[in-house]
Amino acid sequence: MNIEALHHAYAASTTPVDVVEQIFARIEAEGLHPIWISVLPKERVLARAESLAAQDKTSLPLYGVPFAVKDNIDVAGCPTTAACAEYAYIPAESATVVARLEAAGAILIGKTNMDQFATGLVGTRTPYGICSSVFNPNYISGGSSSGSAVSVASGLVSFSLGTDTAGSGRVPAMFNNLVGLKPTRGVLSAAGVVPACRTLDCVSIFAETSGDAALVLAAAGGYDEKDPYSRQPGVGAGASPWAAAPSFRFGVPSPEALEFFGDEQNPALYQAAVEALTKLGGQPIEFDLAPFLATAQLLYKGPWVAERYAAIATFIEAFKDKMDPTVAGIISGAGRYTAVDAFDAAYKLEALRGVTAKAWANFDLMLLPTAPRAYTIAEIAEAPVERNSHLGTYTNFVNLLDLAAVAVPAGMRPDGLPFGVTLIGKAFTETALLPVADKLHRALNATLGGSQRALSTTTPLSPATTPQGTLLMAVVGAHLEGQPLNWQLTQRGGRLVRRTKTAVDYKFYALKNTTPPKPGLVRVPGYAGPGIEVEVWALPSETVGSFVDGVPQPLSIGKLKLEDGSLVMGFLVEPEATADAVEITSLGGWRAYLSSLK
Template sequence: MNIAALHAAYAMGHESPEQVVLAIYSRIEAEGVQPVWISIVPREKALARAKALPAEDKSKLPLYGIPFAVKDNIDVAGMATTAACPAYSYLAAESATVVTLLQQAGAILIGKTNMDQFATGLVGTRTPYGICSSVFDKRYISGGSSAGSAVAVASGLVSFSLGTDTAGSGRVPAMFNNIIGLKPTRGVVSTNGVVPACRTLDCVSVFAETALDAALVLSVAGAYDEKDPYSRAPETGDGASPWAAATSFRFGVPAAATLEFYGDHFNPQLYKTAVEALIALGGTPVEFDLTPFLQVAQLLYRGPWVAERYAAISTFIGAHKDEMDPTVAKIVSGAANYSAVDTFEASYSLETLKRATKPVWNTINMMLLPTAPKTFTIEEIAEKPIERNSILGHYTNFVNLLDLAAVALPAGMRPDGLPFGVSLIGQAFSETALLPIADKLHRNLAKTLGGSNRSLTDAPALAASQPPHGCLLMAVVGAHLSGQPLNWQLTQRGGRLVRTCRTSPQYMFYALKNTTPPKPGLVRIPGFQGPGIEVEVWALPANTVGTFVEGVPQPLSIGTLQLEDGTLVKGFLVEPTGTEGALDITELGGWRRYLQSLK
């Protein structure tokens, strides 16, 4: 049911959106609406939507004919929003911004999915609409709060789904159901039309079978929204990830003393295997102390942020507490124990902890953590609903408080037949850089898609974007090359070498006079057929380019270079006057060969 496979089937005429919709509704009819769904779009309406999609616009609609689901705390016009609490239910007058964007891109909504009530929990059991279980074993929890959204994807009912993620609700269910769970940077996807849990922290998340599908959905859903006061768009250089284009990167692994699996016997080895796989992909592990991150996590449910949950439904809970799930009511009611003073003191603690965690990002590009330490049966959660829920959030609760991005991905199967998962976590706006690495790691650790026996290798891979997010590609030809005297001007700005190649043949190359340190000059001569000049292409964070260019002396300048494969990048050129009296070294094909010729 992955997007690429459906689009291929549509293109070859093997299937149509109407046939796909009919097959989904036949399954729902046979299996029942609950516990996966709270409500579904009437079959006739979904079928009409499929038929109305213009066949000639397939290429213009990135989600043409793709079935999806949304968590039932996300508004859909004309449908009830319950947040898994019947007494809270209301009829939505208009759709959430993200739903509108997806439908405009050609996606077909199937229905609204089950969840932990008011998005309070990581278990998927706090709902009156039936308990979702892992698609691999009905005795085990599906994870929450986005339980039904994860199960709908893992069981092949839809190609992707929307969840929400405040404490890990878009990631923990991904692990327990062997799928991708993307938690974008806060504000990248609009929360307009979403029932808030903690409004300052909430994110709309994406579940999909592959990282490629998640990236495609994000490309549609991630848009600045004036209706959402927390909506954000990255500014120049935000989330710059020059390492994403390099052949090597650094990833953080918790020091052994801060790595916790709560007695689980299988997950430690699977995590070790994931670390080894990421090393094989070019990563260098860097140990770090997870302690301050865990201290941040404690603030979310053991601090005044729980008062935000109360603020979201304060009027309702005052009149309907007895109609709520007892565990949810207990957690949210706990807000009464916190004062304004507590809130400010916790805010001060958070800022102190942010300062403590910041140095870690000077040594790593991303973290690799278990998505959850272990899993539990439905019965075990019932025995200790709050304590065991807290265990599930061990590696997820700090992420939104620290304004980080995360991708949860499958990381192999345990001997007992349950899936394990890991998460790549990066700084704000790094999700587009994390996704291609998550895709490679996914393919190294897993074999099948979701709960099916379909092979992951049959699904297309996700290529890293060029240039990397927040970066500009800069070609250098002389003193800025690796090992040369001005290379520090790139490395100190966070630049990373992408590749070594040559320009197109239309360039002449000169050793300039009276430059310190010695520098060459590159001139494009239309029609000239030379050997092409060796260049290094570097990815440079876009917000550092201005200071880099400011340091370029006459007669050099930054212009546009054409590489041997036709690619256009920025790079060093020389003004025509700079070649007066200069030595033509074109036939040597590069600065290093010229320097060698002087020895």
């Protein structure tokens, strides 16, 4: 039930009422548990569907799209339980993300099962029944956003919201063949969300495709003054010049650092993902995973677990015996940490942040297994804490280090279970990661979620013409690749995007008395020349000022029109500087001119 297919159906004869009726028919036949903790009254959902029929489909990007939310996310008039009946309360208003999605035309169906108080990556720590992978009922669904993932993978809704502190929006995506988007902390408002670790929590998105996830992110995102941890990127934040370039660099751990805890099938699938991403233009760069793993250890083996206690302190003191025993043990154990422990851990995290930053200097994004392996429900019962910890090996450090991540399906195992990998980037790079994730998804997988519907029937997600946090700059002379001033671009993190030509109404000159030799470009309205060869580079926005400041007279930076009609920043020259210059327009470019001098 991907969004694109649903919109095609609506453009034909299907109505939102038809879709809602079908969903409730399935729920009534299958029962609530274990996917749902509660569903909205059918009459309320039908009334919502009927109201949409009177609205303009084209003005609502999520028109008639059914979705679910994890039951730690508030929905007005519906109980929020966090998978603990004794904790339940009925909020007067919906979480900001829910309200924004409904404003975009989406139809909320209900609230999904989860590991209690979002504490776990397994999906078994709940009194509402254990969700399993849609591919094998003996295997866990992953948690804590278990029901949210399964509701999408089983085709009940088109997308769902989870939360992700330690990997809860990514591990269930792997076990159910879904895309799991964990955006940068604060990009999606947490107002109206029961906190787990308030300083680290993220609302996450499960979808069948990266395109669907991007659409939901656009509708739900944005600054929210109700959430003190809400953020909006500043100028240049999340700069991703690599996203528009034909090649990029991706980090892969050294082979000895990878741990699959005895699984014999996933290592080969991970290697296949590395090879696929390489074929898509990536250059694998080996890096030391150890400082990232050391960071991950801080989440549950350090004082951050005390945030979980802070979130429900009054409740746990009164109702500890009503909680899942494993969850109660983890959260109540936080009492042993002191303020000194918290500061010591903060110092250690900052030191690790500095070490890991050095690794990021060598690559643009990271490719890791989403989880080392899948476990059966029985295996989790044998060692609930230890094996839960295994599942967070490659996820626990991400929020601590303020990174963005997209979990993506990466092929099927011989035993019929799905495998998945995660693309990880710096803060605010989620919109750059999603198109890469989409390409990798299409290279490694054929079907959507738990269905047999073909991924190839969906439209690929195109990268932004101008990547997040960047500015496009056209260069024509000494800044071209291989020329003496090209370092001024590369030293600022610039990436070559493409080679093209200007529009035809430009004249080109070899300027006199410039060191190194430089050309000048002048626009002459009405002139019809050959167009001048240029290179378009993507520069991080925050570096553009220093670059422009270094441009000497008579050169300047202005708007250039390219042969396709688009406008980019680029080098121009003051017309009077051409009086004693040599016109070289007929040669079509600086490299041709340099060759003519030999």
